[in-house]
Amino acid sequence: MSSQFSCYKIKFYQIIMNFIESSQQISVGVLALQGAFQEHIHMLQSIPKVSSVLPVRTAEQLGSIDALIIPGGESTTIALVAEHSGIWENLKEFVRQKPTWGTCAGMILLANEANNTKKGGQKLLGGLDIKVNRNHFGSQIDSFESLLHISHITSSPEDPFPAVFIRAPTISTINSLDVEILAKLENNVDETDASTVVAVKQGHLLATAFHPELTNDNRIHKYFVEQAINYIATRQNGKKEISLVDGNQNIQKPT
Ligand SMILES: NC(=O)CC[C@H](N)C(=O)O
Numbered sequence: 001m002s003s004q005f006s007c008y009k010i011k012f013y014q015i016i017m018n019f020i021e022s023s024q025q026i027s028v029g030v031l032a033l034q035g036a037f038q039e040h041i042h043m044l045q046s047i048p049k050v051s052s053v054l055p056v057r058t059a060e061q062l063g064s065i066d067a068l069i070i071p072g073g074e075s076t077t078i079a080l081v082a083e084h085s086g087i088w089e090n091l092k093e094f095v096r097q098k099p100t101w102g103t104c105a106g107m108i109l110l111a112n113e114a115n116n117t118k119k120g121g122q123k124l125l126g127g128l129d130i131k132v133n134r135n136h137f138g139s140q141i142d143s144f145e146s147l148l149h150i151s152h153i154t155s156s157p158e159d160p161f162p163a164v165f166i167r168a169p170t171i172s173t174i175n176s177l178d179v180e181i182l183a184k185l186e187n188n189v190d191e192t193d194a195s196t197v198v199a200v201k202q203g204h205l206l207a208t209a210f211h212p213e214l215t216n217d218n219r220i221h222k223y224f225v226e227q228a229i230n231y232i233a234t235r236q237n238g239k240k241e242i243s244l245v246d247g248n249q250n251i252q253k254p255t
Contacts, residue, residue: 025051026229029065031091032057033081035073035105039213043221044069050225059090067099067228070106070125072166072211075114075134078105079123088123095127099204099228107207108132108169115172127205129176136170136196136209143167148210150183150199153219162217163198163210170209171197178202204231 025048030040032055044053056062070078082088094100095110102110109124113131137144147160154161163183174181174197183199198209206227212220 024229025049026066027052028067029054029056030069034077035071036213037071040069040071043213043218046218047222047225059087062090062094070102070109072104075105075108076118076122092125095125099231101206101224103208103211104168107209108134110205110207128202128207129179130171131173132169133172134169135167137168140167146185148183153223162215164214165210168209
């Protein structure tokens with residue numbers, strides 16, 4: 001009898017744990033119009049806190065995810081395809097409100113301003129108060145790898161992140177105190193600058209000039225997912241507080 005009781009207890013505990021775990025999971029989309037989206041999808045599949053991973057090509061798909069990654073590729077092409085497929089304005093709206101991480105071309109698209117754009121300028125989604133310098137290190141043959149210290153992600157100098165730079169942009173100007181610098185390129189790759197900013201965070205937006213999805217290291221993907229979960233939880237609590245205040249105000253209103 002008592003062993004049957006403890007069996008029920010364990011089952012009940014498991015159900016509660018599963019419930020808690022599932023409420024702490026999110027679904028993450030990867031913009032799949034052009035570029036290295038498949039590699040991001042693969043990386044996200046290794047993270048237990050991700051309940052589902054969705055390649056995103058339509059506004060409807062965008063509406064069903066909690067957070068988004070805009071991959072590397074070609075920012076001009078991604079913008080063009082997004083416009084032609086009618087998802088551009090929805091993307092802009094999403095980026096304003098929900099956790100989004102841009103890698104390389106994705107970082108360019110999340111910037112409010114860009115240098116070295118294609119002739120006649122190019123469209124940006126914006127959101128980050130930064131100016132980026134496209135193709136800062138030159139063309140494809142100037143691609144390189146560098147070991148980086150990244151705030152919140154690498155714990156010690158012995159544990160750097162292997163960052164892959166491919167026709168990468170850099171962050172040339174930061175226009176708000178809300179932008180947190182996460183990583184700088186400190187070595188000699190770029191002779192014009194002693195230290196070049198290559199990763200930043202601002203509120204619910206994250207941007208890296210390099211390609212974490214092309215390594216075996218999922219630390220930044222994990223960090224993004226954890227940040228997104230915290231952000232969503234904070235917003236939900238905020239909403240509850242607001243509705244409580246509204247409720248009180250209603251009670252106090254003279255009839
Ligand atoms: N690897 C990349 O994403 C390169 C970005 C590309 N240079 C652009 O401007 O969009």
